[in-house]
Amino acid sequence: MKLYELxxxxxxxxTEIEIKDFQEKIISFVQEKGILIDAAIPKKRVLAYPVxxxxxxxxxxxxxxxxPENLADFEKKLKPDSRIIRYLILNKVVPKAFxxxxxxxxxxxIEIPERKKVKIEEIEEKLKEVLEEKI
Numbered sequence: 750m751k752l753y754e755l756x757x758x759x760x761x762x763x764t765e766i767e768i769k770d771f772q773e774k775i776i777s778f779v780q781e782k783g784i785l786i787d788a789a790i791p792k793k794r795v796l797a798y799p800v801x802x803x804x805x806x807x808x809x810x811x812x813x814x815x816x817p818e819n820l821a822d823f824e825k826k827l828k829p830d831s832r833i834i835r836y837l838i839l840n841k842v843v844p845k846a847f848x849x850x851x852x853x854x855x856x857x858x859i860e861i862p863e864r865k866k867v868k869i870e871e872i873e874e875k876l877k878e879v880l881e882e883k884i
Contacts, residue, residue, distance in 0.1 A: 750783070750784070750814040750815060750816055751814065751815065751816070751817055751840060751841075752786075752812070752813075752814055752840075752841040752842075752843055753812070753813055753814070753815060753820070753838055753839065753840060753841060754810060754811070754812050754813075754838070754839040754841050755775070755779075755810070755811040755812075755813070755836060755837070755838050755839075756808070756809070756810050756836065756837045756839070757775075757808075757809055757827075757833050757834075757835065757836035757837070758796075758800065758803075758806040758807065758808055758833070758834040758835045758836070759771060759791065759806060759807045759809070759832050759833060759834060760803060760806060760807075760832065760834060761793060761803060761805045761806055761807060763807070763832070768791050768807060771832055772788065772791060772809060775811065775827070776788060776811070778823060778826050778827070779811060779813045779815070779823070782815060782816070782819035782822065782823065783813050783814055783815030783816070783819065783823070784813060784814045784815070785811065785812075785813050786812040786813055786814060787810075787811070787812040788809075788810075788811050788812075789809055789810040789811070790809070791807040791808060791809035792807065792808055792809075793805060793806070793807050793808075794806060794807070794808045800834050800835055801834050801835075803834060806834055812841070820838070824838070
């Protein structure tokens, strides 16, 4: 089973009872062949641009698990319903925990080479050599 998210818009002219009934209908579609994980209460939103001549709509989200073979049947039930202005089904990826814990090295495992300390006089001599070569 894969994890999916359904986001959908429904018209703003529906009453609260109609919205709840419609959401229960969609939840029943999901539960026929999948498992409902989370359902958000539809909230009225102003749309960035008109969608099917609507400037605002109720936006709702459902998270569910379903076999990929059953997803096509689920979409066939959503498409003919005229109360859905627009919908989007997203394939959600469950983030994996750290695949391997990072290895921590102890003091004896890594050899750090000792750095040779350079005196200022040596740096000045090297600078003079480099500058003389360029001239």
